Amino acid sequence: MTDINAHSLLNEAREAREKLALLGGHDRLLAKIDSMLALHHHHGGQLLTLKNWLDQAERILK
Numbered sequence: 258m259t260d261i262n263a264h265s266l267l268n269e270a271r272e273a274r275e276k277l278a279l280l281g282g283h284d285r286l287l288a289k290i291d292s293m294l295a296l297h298h299h300h301g302g303q304l305l306t307l308k309n310w311l312d313q314a315e316r317i318l319k
Contacts, residue, residue, distance in 0.1 A: 261304045270294055270307055273314040283317060286310060 274290045277283045293299070293307045 261301070261308060263299055263304055266304055266307060266311070267294065267299075269311055273311050273318070276318055277314055280318065283314075286314060286317075290314070 270290055271294065274287060274294065277287055277290075289310055290307070293303060293310070296303065299307070
């Protein structure tokens with residue numbers, strides 16, 4: 258499994274979150290991303306979950 262760069266992933270999450278908010282209609286995914294961004298520390302499982310949510314957001318934003 259590839260190492261996940263937490264800093265880059267969190268920046269990507271912030272950007273995707275803003276784009277989804279502007280698009281509208283994806284409140285549940287926004288809430289999930291927001292809950293992860295609110296944490297101060299992230300372990301590997303949380304980062305993997307966030308990556309999966311970002312993949313989902315990417316499919317929506319295309």
